Amino acid sequence: MNKNEENFKNAFDKIHPSEKLVNDTIEKATKKKDNKIFYFVPVLATCAAAFVLVFTVGFHNNVEQKPDLAVGNTNTIENPVVKEEIKAKAKDSIVRFASADELKDKIDELRKIDSGRDIVFNSVEDIAMAESATDSATKTSTAGARESTANYSKTNVQVEGVDEADIIKTDGEKIYIVSSDKIIVLDKDLNLVDEKSFGDEKTSVYVQELFITSDKIVLIGQKNEIVNNRRNNVYYTNSRGYTNVIVLDKDTLEVTRTVGVTGRPINSRLIGNNLYFITNEGSYLYSYYAVNEDEEQEEINYLTPKYEDSVIGDEEVELAYSDIAYIKGCKSAAYTNVCSFNITEENELNVESIFGAGTNIYCSQNNLYLVNSNYMYSYDSNLIQIFKFRLNNGTTEVLGMAELKGTINDQFSLDEYDGYLRVATTEYKYNRFSGKERMINRMFVLNESMEVVGQTEDYAKGERIYAVRFVGKVGYVVTFEQVDPLFVMDLSDPTNPVIKGELEIPGYSSYLHPYDETHIIGIGSNVEPNGYGGVHNTNMKMSMFDVSDLENPKEVFSIDIGKGDYVYSEIQYNHKALLYDEERNLIGFPISDDDGSGFVIYKINDDGFELLSSKHKDEGYFDAIRRIIYIDDTVYALGYDEITSYDLYTMEDKDRYEIQEEPYGYYYYDDVIAY
DSSP states (O other): OOHHHHHHHHHHTTTOOOHHHHHHHHHHHHHOOSOOOOOOOOOOOOOOSSOBOOOOOEEOOOTTTSOOEEOTTSOOOSSOOOOHHHHHHHHHHEEEOSSHHHHHHHHHHHHHHHTTOOTTTOOHHHHHHHHHHHHHHOOOOSOSOOOOOSOBOOOOOSSTTOBOOBSEEEOSSEEEEEETTEEEEEETTOOEEEEEEOOBTTEEEEEEEEEEOSSEEEEEEEEEEEOOOEETTEEOOOEEEEEEEEEEETTTOOEEEEEEEESEEEEEEEETTEEEEEEEEOOSSEEEEEEOTTSOEEEEEESSOEEEEGGGOSOOEEOOGGGEEEETTOOOOOEEEEEEEETTSOOOOEEEEEEOOOSEEEEOSSEEEEEEEEOTTSSSOOEEEEEEEEEETTEEEEEEEEEEESBOSSGGGEEEETTEEEEEEEEEEEOTTTOOEEEEEEEEEEOTTSOEEEEOOOBSTTOEEEEEEEETTEEEEEEESSEEEEEEEEOSSTTOOEEEEEEEEESEEEEEEEEETTEEEEEEEEEEEOSSSSEEEEEEEEEEEEOSSTTOOEEEEEEEESSSSOOBOGGGTOGGGOEEETTTTEEEEEEEETTEEEEEEEEEETTEEEEEEEEEEOOSGGGOOOEEEEETTEEEEEOSSEEEEEETTTOOEEEEEEOOOOOTTOEEETTEEEO
C-alpha cells in the first residue's frame, strides 16, 4: 500500500463506512493527478423550518499533491490541548459572583437590556422556524434478487460518534419507544417485552426522548412537582418544572440513576457513556407556593438553579453564587445550565450555569456550542451569541463567547473542523420607515478563542438561507426566494472562505444528505407563482446533485413526491425523521398529502430514484406517521397511537401494537382532574 492509500485508509477507519465505499474512494482519489478536492459525505442530517444548507468535504493526503481528507462532520483533532493563552483569555472574560447582591445587580442590569422581551425563547431563530413551518404548510425494478443483510436503523445524527436522542430507537433485536410518561420495549414481531411508567400522585413525568447503549437506556423529559394547592376540592397544578433524566438497566428496566435540573429541556448529546444535556430557565428569585404542615400556603424563593442527583441522595442542591458565570457582553438574563455525567459511573452531576439563552446547539467530540439569537433590541439589526463549552469525559467548562451579525437556521448552520468553527448566518435588516426588509448572508470562520478570522461578503442578495451543511473543507449553502441557488464554498483557507460554484434550479432544498463522495441528495419543495409576485409551495421534490466539481455543481436527476398542493414531511425540519440504508441504497421518510398520512421509501439507482414502497393511512392527527425504522426486511411505522410493521418489498401488513398514550398536562387525584 502506497503512502496515499495509507492516508485514505487511516481517515476512513475513523468513520466506519462500507467496505465498497472505502475501496471505491481510495481507488478514485489515489488515481487523480490534479488538485481537485474529493468528497466523502457521511450520514448528515436535517434542515429545519427556516432552511440553510451547507456541506463540506476534503481528503487527507500529501501536502504537495492534494488537500487534507475531511471525514464528514467528525472532529479531526484527537484530544486537542486547549492553549494556555486561550484559557487565560476565556478566564478574563468570565465573571463569577461572590454574593446574592452581586448576582441580583447583574440580573437587574440584564433585565433592563432585555426591555421586557421574552428572554428565554423569543428569538429570531424561533420566529424564522415558525415562518418556515407556516410556509411549508402552504406548500430500479423491485423485482429480482433481494439481498437481505442483517442491519437496522440508527438515528440520523449530525456528527459521527455524537448520538442524538429520539422518540424511537432499535438495537436490531428490540424496539424502544417513549410515549407520554413511559417507555415501551417490543420485540421484532411487536410483542410487548416490557414497559415502565414514571411519576406518581405528586409528580408528573413526561418522557420526550431516549438514548440506548449496549446496557443502558437513558430517558430525557420533564418532571413537575405538583404542589398541594387545593381549592374547592380541586388540586391546581402550581408546580416546579425540572428537566428529568432517568437511567435504566437495559435488560430489566430497573432505575439505576435519576437526575433533575431546574429549567426546560433544550437539547442533549451522548458521546460514549457521557451524557450532556442543557436546560434553560428564567432568573431572579424563582418562587413557588406550597402548603405547609399547618395547611397554610407559603411562598418559597430561590435565586440560583437547583439540581438533584440520586448518586448523592435525596437532597436538593442549590448552586452557589460563584457557580454562576457571566461572560462579558452577554445580553440575556436567562440561565442556561449545561449538565453532564457518565451514565455508567457514580460521579456527581456536573452543572455549568451561565447567563445566556438558546434553543440550538452544535456538538463535536470535544466542544459544545450553544447559540442564542435575538433582535439586538431594535428592529433594524440582529445578532447571535455563541457560547463555547469544552467537553471532558462527562464534565464541561465554559470557554468563551462570540457575537456575530445575523441569525442561524438550525444546528447544521455550525460546524467545527481543524479547530475552527464555521457559522452560516442570515442578517435581517428592517427599515421601519419604508417597511422593507433586507437580508444579508455571510459565512464566518472562528478560531479556538472564538475570534473571527475569516468571512465571506454578502451573497444571494434578497434571499435567506434555507439549509446548511459542512463536510470537511467544503461548504454547501442553499438560499431561496423564487429559485434555489446551491452555493459551493471552499473553506480550505480559514482566513479566506471563497464561493467556488453556484447552481440555480426551481424550488428549494430544505435538507441535504450525502450519498457518496461526489453526490448529495437534496429534499425540499417545488414552488409555483402565487399571483402576487411571489411563490408558494406545492408538492415535495428530491434531487441528486453531482458535486465532484466545486465550480460546477449539477442536478443529475430528481423526482416529485406527493399528491396535491399540500404535501408535508417532518424531514423538512427534523433530520431524525430520515430512514437511510446505505448498504441497500434506500432512503425514506414520513409524508402527508391528499392520500393521507404515510411514508415513502425510494431505491437510489444510477439514473434516478425509484419508488420501492409506500403506505398511506386515513388522515387524522393520531394517524400521522412520526418515524419509520427498519430491521432487516421489515419496516416499522410509528404513529401517535400505534406502531405497525410491513414487509419492505411487498408492503404487506405484518404486525401491530397499540400505544395507549395519555394526554400530557392532566393529573388525576381521586377522580378529580386538575389542570
